Each structure stands twice: as C-alpha cells, then as structure tokens.
Amino acid sequence: MRENTVKAKWRAGEVTLGGWLAIPSTFTAEIMAYRGFDWICLDMQHGLIDYADAVRMIQTINATDTVPIVRVPDNDFGFINRMLDAGAMGIIVPLVNSAEEARRVVDACRYYPAGSRSMGPTRISVSAGADYGARANDEIACIPMVETKEAVENLDEILSVEGVDAVYIGPADLSITLGLPPGLDNGGAFEEARQAVARACKAHGVVAGIHADATLAAKHAGAGFQMITVSIDFRGLIRAASDDIALAREQVRSVVSG
Structure with missing residues (x-):
C-alpha cells in the first residue's frame, strides 16, 4: 500500500494544500494531479462525479x-466502503454534527477492530498490494466536516472520537447556519467559529481543515490549519x-479601432 504522505505531513506539523474536482474527467484529474497539490478531493456531494467516474x-x-x-454525499457506510475500495486515501463526510455521527464515519473507514469496514478486495487488492488490509x-x-452551528x-465531543484524523470546515453552510450569507471568509460569528475550530483541534491533536481559495491560504495556515483547499477545477x-x-x-x- 502506498504511504499517505498527507497524513505523514500532518504528523510533521506541515500545512497541506489541496485541489478540488467537480468535473467528471480523468483529463481534468490528471492536469490537477500534476500541478503540485498535496492532495486532490473528488466532490461527490455537490460535484457531477458518479462512481464509475470516481x-x-x-x-x-x-x-x-x-x-x-473523496467527499462522499453523506454519512453512508456502504458508499464510504465503496470509495475506499476504489482507492481513495481519505474520506470527507459532510454535515457531521455529533460525536455519534463522527463515530459512524470512523466505523466505515476502519477495518475491525477499529471499525466495521467490510473487506472487499475486488479492486483494492490489485492496485494497493497485499499489505493493504494490514x-x-x-x-x-x-475527515468529518464541521459546517453547522x-x-x-x-x-469537543466530535474531536474526542478516536480515529478522527481531521475536521474540515465548510464555510458556506456554516455561515448560513450562523445567520450569515454563504461565503469563504465571513467575519463576525463565522470568524469566531473558525478560530474556535483551530483552537479545539490544537487542544485535541486533530488536524484543522477548511475549504478556501489561494488568497486565504496564508491566513488559514497562520491560524493553525493544516488542510487547506486552494483551487477548484471549474x-x-x-x-x-x-x-x-x-x-x-x-x-x-x-487593432480594429486603430
């Protein structure tokens, strides 16, 4: 199995910068993957990507x-299993609002005894090697998402769930639930929430992530975020x-007017 270099960088305290794919195209994926991003996320919640595309x-x-x-559409055990069997090295799950929901994410991502993920080696045994299961x-x-009030x-309860590697802020949905217009960098209550996530993640030893763009990367990195989206294909x-x-x-x- 290949090393997840993103997790290795997190353990070393490094900031990882990612790209986001919504267009169902291997060519787009190839272009983005060769640009130097640490990670690329396939958006199967709001993007146009289906399973075969993914x-x-x-x-x-x-x-x-x-x-x-891969960002999956929802907290669905079977779908998470399928995306991991397809070769995803990380799973982002939207709208995780409680410790119980976070435990469901971990349960789907981990083999026994850390979870209940089913061993389905149809493809992964071919592509990832004999040591994949171990x-x-x-x-x-x-990676559960934090995107509601x-x-x-x-x-604190979500971050206390064993097996959660990172949480990822969805700024638009979080802003809406805080009574603000959707946006990447709202002030006020959103900024307070952003800082609260950064502080809590540091206290729990969990990586803080956020959906952003290139103009906000330095701001988030300075606040302690180690997982930052900086580019989207479309x-x-x-x-x-x-x-x-x-x-x-x-x-x-x-030329014409001259």
Missing part, C-alpha cells in the same frame, strides 16, 4: 504523487477562459 479519476491521481481524497487503518484519513457547539476554468476572452477582445479592439 474510480477512473482515482486511478489517474494514484499514478502521481498526489493523494486522492496498513489501511493507519493510512486512510478520516450545532457541529461547532459539539466540537473556477480555474472560468477564470482562465474569462481572462483569455477579455484580453483577446481588448487587443482586437485596439
């Missing part, structure tokens, strides 16, 4: 040094295409 995209990412992570519990990253209020495509057409039209106008 298997192929994970295969593509696993051919690089980048670590493949090493998976240590290498797989188990309730989750922040129950944070936003990068929108930005590049918009910049290209704007520049081209400006230059064409200057």
Whole structure:
C-alpha cells in the first residue's frame, strides 16, 4: 500500500494544500494531479462525479504523487466502503454534527477492530498490494466536516472520537447556519467559529481543515490549519477562459479601432 504522505505531513506539523474536482474527467484529474497539490478531493456531494467516474479519476491521481481524497454525499457506510475500495486515501463526510455521527464515519473507514469496514478486495487488492488490509487503518484519513452551528457547539465531543484524523470546515453552510450569507471568509460569528475550530483541534491533536481559495491560504495556515483547499477545477476554468476572452477582445479592439 502506498504511504499517505498527507497524513505523514500532518504528523510533521506541515500545512497541506489541496485541489478540488467537480468535473467528471480523468483529463481534468490528471492536469490537477500534476500541478503540485498535496492532495486532490473528488466532490461527490455537490460535484457531477458518479462512481464509475470516481474510480477512473482515482486511478489517474494514484499514478502521481498526489493523494486522492473523496467527499462522499453523506454519512453512508456502504458508499464510504465503496470509495475506499476504489482507492481513495481519505474520506470527507459532510454535515457531521455529533460525536455519534463522527463515530459512524470512523466505523466505515476502519477495518475491525477499529471499525466495521467490510473487506472487499475486488479492486483494492490489485492496485494497493497485499499489505493493504494490514496498513489501511493507519493510512486512510478520516475527515468529518464541521459546517453547522450545532457541529461547532459539539466540537469537543466530535474531536474526542478516536480515529478522527481531521475536521474540515465548510464555510458556506456554516455561515448560513450562523445567520450569515454563504461565503469563504465571513467575519463576525463565522470568524469566531473558525478560530474556535483551530483552537479545539490544537487542544485535541486533530488536524484543522477548511475549504478556501489561494488568497486565504496564508491566513488559514497562520491560524493553525493544516488542510487547506486552494483551487477548484471549474473556477480555474472560468477564470482562465474569462481572462483569455477579455484580453483577446481588448487587443482586437485596439487593432480594429486603430
């Protein structure tokens, strides 16, 4: 089994920067995986990626040094098992609001005795090696999301669940439950919650993660976050295409009008 270099970097106190995929394309996955991100997450909650897409995209990412992570649609034992069998090295689970829900995440991510994950070697035994079963519990990253006011209020209990490697803030949903508009960097109650997550994670020895962009990476790293999303496939495509057409039209106008 390959080493989860993201978990190794977390243990060393390093900040890891990740990319986010919503477009169901192995080519997009390949482009992103060769850009130097520590990890790439396939978004199966809000993205357009289905299971067959995900298997192929994970295969593509696993051919690089980048670590493949999957955000599953919900806290579903069977779906989490399938994505791990597909080769995901980490699982992000949305809307985890209590210690009991966090325990369900861990239970799905870990083989006995740490959990109840089923041994399904149809694909993983081919791609990950004979030692996968012995090493998976240590290498797989188990990451509940903190994205509601309730989750922040129950944070100490969630972080006390054995087997939780990191928690990951979803800023938009968290902002909404705090009475704010959706956004990546709201002030007020959101900023208080962000700082509370960072403090609690440090106290419990759990990695703090957050969904962000490149402009916010330094701010979050300075606050102690070690898992930061800095790029999303479709936003990068929108930005590049918009910049290209704007520049081209400006230059064409200057020639035509001249």
